[in-house]
Every structure is written in C-alpha cells, then in structure tokens.
Amino acid sequence: MALEVGGKSVETDEEGYLTSLSDWSEDVAKAIAKVENIDMNENHWEVVNFLRDYYNEFQIAPAVRVLTKAIGKKLGPEKGNSQYLYELFPYGPAKQACKIAGLPKPTGCV
Template sequence: MTFVLDGKTFETNEEGYLTDPSDWSIKIAEFMAYEDNCCLTENHWVVIHLIRDYYREHQVAQGIRLLVNQIGKNLGKDKANSRYLYRLFPEGPAKQACKYAGLPKPTGCI
C-alpha cells in the first residue's frame, strides 16, 4: 500500500505501518493520525518520542511496563498507568503509538 504526502510516495504494509522507518516525519505521523480520526496532542508526542528514542537505542519497541515507567518520569505519576496510554491510543498503546512513530508493529501485537 502507498500514500502520497507533499508530492512524495510512501509505502506501508497491509496494516498501515511504514515499510521504511527512516521515511518517518512529524507530518507523516500527523497524516496517519488524521486518517485514523485522531488528533495528536502534546502528550501523544511525548509518548511517540519516547518510543522512537528507545527504538533508536535498542532496535526493538519497549514493553508497556517500561513505557509506563517512562511516562511517569516525563508526565507525572498520575499518568503512569496503562489506562492513561489506552486513552491516548485506544487501538492499543504499543500498536497505535508505534504506527504513528513510524516503527514496525511490535511483536506480540494482534
């Protein structure tokens, strides 16, 4: 599957994940979210950047527990829980956040 943004064609797999993570940009994330009827807020961006930073360092998406701990450090302990992440990413925090972050679908996601 493909989509065109700013005159450039980008390829995705059948689930909408970028096939080349190096193609990622903020505009692409915003486009994907728009297509999903989602408006990315500052808190979404914190999660997206945490996921991208972890992936850049470890070449794998982090687990939810680690992500929740990082959220607590960055956004406060009141947001350090999976319910908060599901409010931001109702299709599943790992799955949907990785998609918007331009990363492959995490293993173990259905």
Template sequence: MITVATDDEGYLLNLDDWSEAVALQIAQSEQLGLTDAHWEVIHLLREFYQTFELSPAMRPLVKYLSQHLSPEKARSIYLMQLFGESPAKMASKIAGLPKPTNCL
C-alpha cells in the same frame, strides 16, 4: 499528502521515511488528532527504539514512560485515552516504528 511505503497494517516499511508530517498523516488515517500529550509519548517511544532497537509492548512501554514522565502519564489507562485500546501498537505505528512483537 506524503506518500510512504507501508505494510498491510499501515506500519512504515522504511523507518527513515518518518517525520512529524508523516506521523500526522498516519494519525489522521486512524481518526486520531495529536496533542502535546501524544507527541510526548511518540518522541519517548522513538527514543526507546533508538536505545533498544525494538518497539516495546505495553508493559515495557509503561515502565519506560514511568522513568521519563509523571506516574499519571505512565499508566495504561492514560495511554488508552490517548491511543485507543491498543496504545503500544497505535503509538508505534504513528511513531513510524515496527509493530511491537507482543501485540496482535
């Protein structure tokens, strides 16, 4: 088990602590198994953060994914099937990014 510092909600305090092993550990703590479909979104989410220096809320996330994936994979329903009812929030946590500002 890897030990990394997190806030009260489980988001990494130091973004440099992220690795795929840490992502797997976070996902496991959320009772979520990661498939290739999850990793595809996680890696694009990290790319978004590197480009814009913020974690996207749902609407910007869907728009960004639509530019990089098929239309079916850039839909709220698809993301909810992967990450639950708050996909932008959960995917950001697993990707080692801060909580999106517009997510409760």
C-alpha cells in the same frame, strides 16, 4: 499500501506500519494519525517521541507493559499508567503510537 504526504508517496504494510523507518517525518506521523482518527496534541507527541527514543536506544518497539513502566519511570506515574495511554491511543498505545512513530509492530505484542 501507500500514504500520500505532501505530494510524496510513502510505503506502508497492509496494517499501516511504515515499510522503511527512514521515511518518517512529523508530517508522515500526522498523516498516519489522521488515518487512525487521532488528533495529535502535545501529550500524543510526548509518547510518540518517547517511543522513537526507546527504539533508537534499544532497536525495539516495546510491548505495552514495558512502555507503560518505562514512561512511568521517565514522565511520572500520572502518565505511566494504561488508562492515560489508552485515552490517548484508544486502539492500544503500543500498536497505534508505534505506527504513528514510524516503528515496526511491537515485539511481544500478543
């Protein structure tokens, strides 16, 4: 599968995850979000950027339980809970937000 972004074709797998992490840009993120029916606001970006930082540090896309805990630690308990995160990303914060962040499918996502 491929995604058209600004006249360029970006390769994704059959579930819509980027084939190559280095293809990611904010425009690519917006294009993936559109496919996922998500209207990106600053709260969405905050989670997406958090995931990208986490991946850079640990080379892994965290499972939702780990993401929730880590976000709570960094951004406060009002954001580190699954209700808040599922409101932003209804089909699963780890799955959807990781996809928009250009990361692989989370490890430990069962």
